[in-house]
Amino acid sequence: MTADQGGKLRVTIVGSGLAGLTAARILREQHDVTVYERSGAARATGGQGLSTTPNAIRILDSVGFDRARAGSVKSRGYRTYDKAGRLVQEIDPRHEETFGVPALTHLRADVRNELLRLATAPSDELGIRGHPARVVFETPVTGLDAEKGVVTLEDGSTVEADVVIVADGIHSRLRELVLRSAEHKPKKAGLTCFRSSLLAEQARAALGQLPNWWTEHYHMFAAGKDGTDRFILLYPTRNLESMNMSCIFQTREENKDTTESWDANGDVEEMLGVYHDFDKNVTKLFRVVNEIKMWELQDLDPLPTWCRGRAILIGDAAHAMTPMQGQGANMSIEDGEAFRLLVQPGVSADRVPAILRRIDELRRPRVDQVVKNTRESSFGLSAEERFTRLFQNADYNGIVDYATKRAAP
Numbered sequence: 001m002t003a004d005q006g007g008k009l010r011v012t013i014v015g016s017g018l019a020g021l022t023a024a025r026i027l028r029e030q031h032d033v034t035v036y037e038r039s040g041a042a043r044a045t046g047g048q049g050l051s052t053t054p055n056a057i058r059i060l061d062s063v064g065f066d067r068a069r070a071g072s073v074k075s076r077g078y079r080t081y082d083k084a085g086r087l088v089q090e091i092d093p094r095h096e097e098t099f100g101v102p103a104l105t106h107l108r109a110d111v112r113n114e115l116l117r118l119a120t121a122p123s124d125e126l127g128i129r130g131h132p133a134r135v136v137f138e139t140p141v142t143g144l145d146a147e148k149g150v151v152t153l154e155d156g157s158t159v160e161a162d163v164v165i166v167a168d169g170i171h172s173r174l175r176e177l178v179l180r181s182a183e184h185k186p187k188k189a190g191l192t193c194f195r196s197s198l199l200a201e202q203a204r205a206a207l208g209q210l211p212n213w214w215t216e217h218y219h220m221f222a223a224g225k226d227g228t229d230r231f232i233l234l235y236p237t238r239n240l241e242s243m244n245m246s247c248i249f250q251t252r253e254e255n256k257d258t259t260e261s262w263d264a265n266g267d268v269e270e271m272l273g274v275y276h277d278f279d280k281n282v283t284k285l286f287r288v289v290n291e292i293k294m295w296e297l298q299d300l301d302p303l304p305t306w307c308r309g310r311a312i313l314i315g316d317a318a319h320a321m322t323p324m325q326g327q328g329a330n331m332s333i334e335d336g337e338a339f340r341l342l343v344q345p346g347v348s349a350d351r352v353p354a355i356l357r358r359i360d361e362l363r364r365p366r367v368d369q370v371v372k373n374t375r376e377s378s379f380g381l382s383a384e385e386r387f388t389r390l391f392q393n394a395d396y397n398g399i400v401d402y403a404t405k406r407a408a409p
């Protein structure tokens with residue numbers, strides 16, 4: 001039996017990443033929300049920096065995301081360089097004029113902390129109705145009965161809910177329990193990424209001054225264009241005080257065993273070796289970066305469904321993709337917002353499975369297309385084509401608007 005206390009549902013969310021916390025922020029307005037997170041409060045996975053595009057910004061704005069608290073930097077666009085450091089192309093999409101909102105860059109920990117605040121701060125402080133979500137850290141979920149909405153915690157206890165949102169990331173443990181099949185696993189994309197960050201003072205020390213793409217708010221994209229699929233993506237974060245560095249290259253045999261985990265350590269000499277023929281103004285920065293992490297990029301083939309009974313997969317658990325279009329987190333935020341369909345008058349526990357199927361029906365084809373575009377961006381697409389596909393995502397304005405537009409003749 002499920003409880004339906006006058007439209008108030010019991011919601012369990014597994015995972016406090018960007019997907020889970022966005023869902024918590026939406027659902028707390030009407031329902032009792034508990035988030036179980038296996039790690040501590042400071043956990044933030046998935047790369048040091050994060051680019052958010054207008055599709056996610058509209059959603060973040062709609063839930064009171066405070067850009068000042070998150071140190072968000074407005075991104076002007078993209079400057080593409082060749083490996084010798086010559087400017088090849090500048091793309092300024094005029095986000096605000098074209099899409100009504102900017103694109104932003106951040107430290108991803110800052111985005112997660114702000115979403116955590118939005119999920120858990122007192123309702124008065126946020127000026128919204130409902131009650132704060134409860135986040136239970138260091139509590140892994142180990143089992144799920146999707147039909148009944150029951151999760152099992154590591155200590156063996158069980159929790160029954162009307163809705164279970166599975167947002168436990170790319171290596172989701174619960175995915176196979178929703179799909180009743182263990183065959184849907186992420187696949188290696190053939191590319192490895194060195195991830196790092198550095199502070200403005202470190203960059204000044206290395207170069208004498210900050211590069212102009214940094215002070216002028218551009219993404220700096222340096223591409224090998226020599227058949228090696230090597231490129232470097234840099235962009236400013238946290239009020240221009242720090243910088244994200246993602247350096248992607250074809251996976252090499254010797255790295256294959258070391259890059260399974262987000263936390264594998266990279267080595268600066270190895271990084272310098274991979275990019276030995278790139279502009280020295282860029283590779284000089286390698287010597288002063290903070291910790292270097294190394295990860296082999298992976299993605300997930302489209303799933304046959306995201307939901308079963310009272311449970312639904314979202315975020316990387318549903319559609320892990322590589323960062324080649326910078327859309328994984330943006331899609332995770334879109335997913336979290338889709339639970340507005342459960343924040344409606346008259347929603348009751350017995351309608352939950354049908355509403356989850358509706359979310360699946362609306363979200364999955366859109367995200368499958370983004371995964372396809374991301375895959376095609378990995379190898380061989382021109383910069384123009386890559387950006388054209390990226391901008392196709394930009395006009396999204398939430399699930400209700402999307403459903404209305406799709407229904408229009």
Ligand SMILES: Cc1cc2nc3c(=O)[nH]c(=O)nc-3n(C[C@H](O)[C@H](O)[C@H](O)COP(=O)(O)OP(=O)(O)OC[C@H]3O[C@@H](n4cnc5c(N)ncnc54)[C@H](O)[C@@H]3O)c2cc1C
Pocket residue numbers: 014015016017018019020036037038039043045046047048049050051052139140141142167168169170172173193195246295314315316317321322323326327328329330331332
């Ligand atoms: C190098 C790199 C750069 C990227 N850059 C961008 C970018 O610029 N823009 C963009 O949009 N996307 C980017 N992405 C993708 C983005 O990081 C992910 O798509 C996004 O973080 C997914 O969020 P999530 O909430 O689904 O998963 P996660 O952030 O992985 O969160 C999952 C959470 O679930 C918890 N968890 C796992 N298992 C359990 C369990 N059993 N019980 C309880 N808790 C559990 C984990 O501890 C974690 O906190 C990038 C990815 C990479 C690798």
